[in-house]
Amino acid sequence: MNLSASISGLPCGQQMPYLQLLNKEQIELLQRNSNVVSYNKKDIVFRQNTRTSHIMLMVSGLVKIFKEGRSERTVLLRLATPGEYIGMMSVMGDQIHQYSATAVELADICFIDINAYRNVLMENGKFSLQLMNLISKDGLFIFNRLMNQTHKQLPGRIADVLLYFAEQIYKQPHFDLPLTRRELAELAGTTKESFIRTLTEFKNDKIIYLDGSRVEIISMDIVKTLSELG
Amino acid sequence: MNLSASISGLPCGQQMPYLQLLNKEQIELLQRNSNVVSYNKKDIVFRQNTRTSHIMLMVSGLVKIFKEGRSERTVLLRLATPGEYIGMMSVMGDQIHQYSATAVELADICFIDINAYRNVLMENGKFSLQLMNLISKDGLFIFNRLMNQTHKQLPGRIADVLLYFAEQIYKQPHFDLPLTRRELAELAGTTKESFIRTLTEFKNDKIIYLDGSRVEIISMDIVKTLSELG
DNA sequence: CTATTGAGATGATATATATCATCTCGCTTT
């Protein structure tokens, strides 16, 4: 855990999904066994191949989840936003983190003791089923992203990245990219150079407005078509 | 559901994972609400984009799970063997099958009523946690496969396919491939031609013995090295 | 205040692998 991360006594508050399915005792149990940790930009939250220690829930900020391979090859799987669990699949799977996470911007993350959480799961079937639903959806999502990477070519993948920010992260067609070109390339499954080139083409073709990290999608239709045609 | 599939009255028997965590009533509830269906080679078990209807558990045989894209592009995700659930992530996720499944060889599959199964999950926390563990592992597995496809080049991916059969499916270095070259290519994320070429190179380099569908891995070390180097 | 570093950008070139075109062989169909 990074030294610059600071521990605050705040409870996890309202960010936990399906909180309404828990009773008072269960909520209190979780709150007694959780605390919020703040991470500065670029701080490491957890590292691939380390043991899982807590359930982690995003309270605020933005965190990138990525898989690091030998020799620089890293794949950016997704960005996590407030209200999302991170590393849940590894916690529930084989207890070893299968990917790493670092803060993209100032982020507060709620750490919940695994045993307390498991106890709640054990005695609350509805909550448990909903968590299963979340894990499954999360799996299917990353899944689709990787499938697209494998079988779409560049323009389609770049379009996917733009749609990801517009639809999933910022929920509007104008936004500032929170990542470097290199990271964006890792998200699209390509190289920095190829990413830049293709994005520049989009700009020249007036599909998007582009200035530094500022992006404005001019023709959402064309972006969607590019994504669909692959 | 395919016409040539025949329904037998047999219960799912001993194939269900973590059966020992269930009590007598729970086992009986599941057995009353399940039946085994047989599928012949090439029969469709379920089709992508259809609604999920049952929990499905492999009793015997071999089934391929794949994603079909427009224009022939299909990706073979994995093969399912006895004791494995199929389509579980979709059932627990958004209730729409995200991929298709067909029998590769004669297969018996146990269909369990979703509601009965959910009831058991709701009242049995330990069983529920184990299922979460299975779903998570399944997700992590397919992840790794797709990641490898995205970031390894051909020889590494072909080596992965050989290791998949040797280690996961048949658990021995000599086996008969149950799939056509085209399907194997879909499993490796490449084309039939490229797959054949690379496999032939392996043969010429005496890394494997190859005759039709018969494969014998001569140098497991080299195959593993190829897989690791990507 | 100069020097260094890293991000962004763009052109030239290399290369892995897809695509296209055949050919054979065994099997099913008529």
Added chain:
DNA sequence: AAAGCGAGATGATATATATCATCTCAATAG
């Protein structure tokens, strides 16, 4: 028995994108 068909195999060619090489510019460091 002839004809058609799909799987496997192999060569020739095309092409998307990675790689390598520069250049600029702004930010950070000494």
